[in-house]
Amino acid sequence: MFELDVISPVLLWTAIAIYAASFLAFAFDLARRSQVSADAQSVREAELVGVGARGSSGASAAALGGDAPAPRFMMARIGTSLMVLAWLFHLTATVTRGIHAGRVPWANLYEFAMIGTLLIVAVYLVVLTRIDLRYLGTFITGLVVVLLGLAATNFYVDVTPLMDPLKSIWLIIHVFVASLSTAFFALAFALSLLQLMQSRREQRLAEGAAKTGPGFLKTLPASDRLESMAYRFAIVGFILWTFTLIAGSIWAQDAWGRYWGFDVKETWTFVIWVIYAGYIHARATRGWRGNPSAWLSIVGFTAVIFNFTIVNVFFKGLHAYSGLS
Secondary structure: OOOHHHHHHHHHHHHHHHHHHHHHHHHHHHHHHHHHHHHHHHHHHHHHHHHHHHOOOHHHHHHHOOOOOOOOOHHHHHHHHHHHHHHHHHHHHHHHHHHHHOOOOOOOHHHHHHHHHHHHHHHHHHHHOOOOOHHHHHHHHHHHHHHHHHHHHHHOOOOOOOOHHHOOHHHHHHHHHHHHHHHHHHHHHHHHHHHHHHHHHHHHHHOOOOOOOOHHHHHOOOHHHHHHHHHHHHHHHHHHHHHHHHHHHHHHHHHHOOOOOOOHHHHHHHHHHHHHHHHHHHHHOHHHOOHHHHHHHHHHHHHHHHHHOHHHHHOOOOOOOOOOO
């Protein structure tokens, strides 16, 4: 009979494989969106030719053969279904890791990656029930595959007893809220990337350029709409990150007898808070809307990833709980 310490990694690798399949489905969806945009452009050109030749708008109807049905992005639905299936395997892998450890499964870098990516996908799937963000599927699944693959191959460690400072209720609260905050920052990051691409397309379109960028961008919301959604996700993430900062200070007082000690992890947590505070302020100031604020969102999430990976692995301090030797 397999032990839990064997089952959990197998389930996780199964989840990674299904996430990769979901990534491919979403990639095909973007290709399909590009084709739909190209077909729509051909139809518009046919309309113009027909109107010019016959002098009647009825020619366009003849060219189209009636009203064209709305495109159905089937690959996006397949990608979403695969993502749900992968998330269930991912969840089971995380739960079995926790049962085997006899504690919450987020006490080292490997487990941080498991719970963090689990929450990224969970938040994305919940948001999908309210807003159609399936065009973000490629970005989300790609990010999850990279982070989970990196964790499974480079950060895996066996279950070990908790260090004394981690034996606290704050391990449950502080780390979970930080991971949940990262999930909202990840969605803001993906939307900001698309915002920059869409903004460039709109600029080239205004200039009358023949090529305006990938065709799938034509099926996406305008850049200001993408910016607005990214801003809202970033605000939620920022509120949660503020709580993370405060909870971490309280935990530090309990563990080490001081609220703040400029430990490298504490410093980077504050740096991330400052970046997103600057982003929110910049977005609220009209002169900083658009691409500049999008770049701040991207820089902020890059700092988050740096904090959870590079800082944990290569910097020594009181928060060196990666579990790696």
